[in-house]
Amino acid sequence: MKTSSMSNSTPDAGNGLSTERRRFLKRSSLLLGGLAISTWLPPMTHNSFASEAISGAQLGDNSVQKGGYGAFVRVGTDGKVTLISSKIEMGQGVQTGMAMMVAEELEVPLKDVSVVEAPANAALYTDPLLQFQATGGSTSTRATWEPLRKAGATARMLLIQAAANRWNVDATLCTAKAGTISGPEGQTVNYADVVEDAIELPIPTEVTLKSPESFTLIGTPAQRLDTPAKVNGSAKFTIDLSVPNMLIASTITCPVLGGKVKQVDASKARAIKGVKDIITLHNAVAVTATNTWTCFKAIKALDIEWDLGDNASVNSEEEANAVREASRQQGAVAKTAGDIDTALKEAPHTFEASYEQPFLSHSPLEPMTCVAHVRQDSCDLWVGTQVPDFAQKAAARLTGLAPENIAVHNQLIGGAFGRRLEYDFIIQAVQIAQHVNYPIKLTWSREEDMTHDLYRPHYVDHIQAALDDNLEPTGWRQHIAGASVLASYVGSLPDSGVDGDAVEVAIDPIYALSDLEVQYNRQDAKSVNISWWRGVGPLRSTFVQESFIDELAHHANVDPLTFRYDRLKEHPRAQALLKVVEEASDWHSALPEGHGRGVAISHVFGGYVATVIELAMQGELGVKIKRIISAVDCGIVTNPTSVSAQIEGGTLFGISAAFFNEIHIENGAVQQKNYDTYRQLRITDAPSVEVHITKSAEQPGGVGEAGTSLAAPALVNALYAASGKRIRRIPLNRHGYFTV
Amino acid sequence: MKTLNINGNIVQADVADDTPLLWVLRDELGLTGTKYGCGIAQCGACTVHMDGAPVRSCSLPIGALTDQKITTIEAIGETPVGQAVQKAWLEHEVVQCGYCQSGQIMSATALLANNSTPSDSDIDMAMSGNICRCATYTRIRSAIKDVQFVDAMEGASS
Known part of the structure; x- marks a missing residue:
């Protein structure tokens, strides 16, 4: 087996999944691209709906949930409202936001809404933007905004209708507030008392949503539902779970990708008190024991001879050279507008630059962990995952069980940042559990987590601009080189050879350009598996675009904020944000020698963000x-x-990476093993971030990754303003910079 | 068999002496509020109080303990400072994923128990051992500054 990735080469599991993922890709116009905005309404089936919406059905029971809304919102006969959350909570506050949408339309207090995690069920919970059941890509609010409000409004209409029928009055004369329905003659009844009646009613054919002006909850600062349990230690993450007869498991996986176990001498490990089983997998060895420390100790006591395989001499600088070289080759054309060849040939001035971004680990504080219990006829997985459906299918493939016999109990996530869009560790947990007749809680050590991540690729962008007589850009050609996350995740790229994620933002730059060409130069990594990382494609693109435009502004000797503003006439919302940060940062005021301000702006994930960083050398x-x-x-x-x-x-997450983080591979092995060598931003490095939210009536955009994508360019632009040094290869500490 | 004083309870654990306190709390005593993040005292997720002082339980073998009083996140709300810190944490909506926050709250409580009006640099010093990957530092700082509690010592002397 191969634990580090599901994506491309596992004979027993990966190929089948890749086929499945390829189907997703085909169905999808732009998988994970964030641009394929579509409206989605769950299918509604007459008659069956009311019972689902009101009394609810068993979780995961498709036969009675196919109507749609019952899969999202329930009102119990006690009047209590349950949100069945298709999105997992990993700190972004999304479940509270979703509960607010429901509470707003259903007219109940937010505190009366409880949240349960949706089961694995792609038919019900596929994200319309991502095209699979997942939490990621800053899509959650965008994807649930309309369906959840409709679900809440529909339930409210049915409850009101039930009350109106009881009073023999017209439903339009009745109103609902705080879970109580009022009639035209002052009658009142609580939701709980009409639920049974509402179950019998047909669903309304038209559902009217509240107008934003009449929102009383949406738009107000609400206490998150999940935070009280997180300040007193009672919140349970996967790593905290315990099920009857469970033992802890931990693993050591071959340090080199593609390597495998040759031979294991486990005699010393077996002698440690508390060790139960030692299980040799294809490329890893697992230990089970009564506690985690014993597992970790036993792992260290194993004497393993590895067959390191083909990558035993690969290092990251070689990988970087290959990507750099690829950035100078002809690539797959992702976008053409105007005539960049002629523009570059005839331009009075040109300007070019290359930008480089390293492999990054996710390193969420909760390491990869999964509780698995495999039985002859069924399997339970308790795991915080961004992809419950993929996890279920992978477990089905490994065990030979039908997917419906595999229950995925999703859990609060102790940090993901994209890491838990992968399920390599879930596969490993299932494989271990297949060897034993008790449930196991697989817990990776930090070292295992950091060295067997699926990393953000190393990217090199090369960009050449045509400038007019005033040194203003009229167009540019951009080459984007690096490994394809999309191909790794779904199995292949479309025939065009273009990775839609990697070229996002670049193919639709926020700045007006007459001539544009974007080429994608795929150069896959040998030594590591790669995956999504917070900010995804726009993270890479925004660093390049916002660094480059800054360089052009300075080259033209124009204030970088003004230079941007003047080129954003087609984006008045962006211009408005620049005005906000200009004023809030006192942008035009003089700074002492060695101080500087940098700006960056983006239009990503359906919204706009502008950031100014001020620093001092x-x-x-x-x-x-x-x-x-x-x-x-x-x-x-x-x-x-x-x-x-x-x-x-x-x-700040973006600053952490841009300043400190880079994964090195030497002799095929990841060199950073813990937070001592993979330094994270600490409170001492972190200024307070001041956020200005603009009032807007536009459709919601995603915010989980937008701030991250602006951090690196705003930082390097500020560094340039302060010192005159342009950093084109991040992180900063590779050039000797340190925080003070 | 090792005898320990955890949150005011005398408990026994049958584990090897080199077992870090963290794993005794989590795996033997079911006190899972204290978290594992790095195992090498770099991230602070495992912070507990030993006789009131913040310590990294991942690097504290129980063989080294004698009769010290250990307090964990599960009991910190029973102290006036701990309760006030938890309240401020909620009022400032500090928490994102929440995984590191037990450790953050234990460090903040230890700071405030000794210094009820910490300066920015006091806060930075006391909190610099606690990594938050969600980077909630802006709110950690503002919550600590806003913690309101009656100092038991001052209350007794006045």
């Missing part, structure tokens, strides 16, 4: 980040507290 390499100011226009805001928190944290 101490000596040549010391950097004190003094202020971060962000303005966001993400359309209608559900919970402003969560929007602000996502921009604050997301921006």
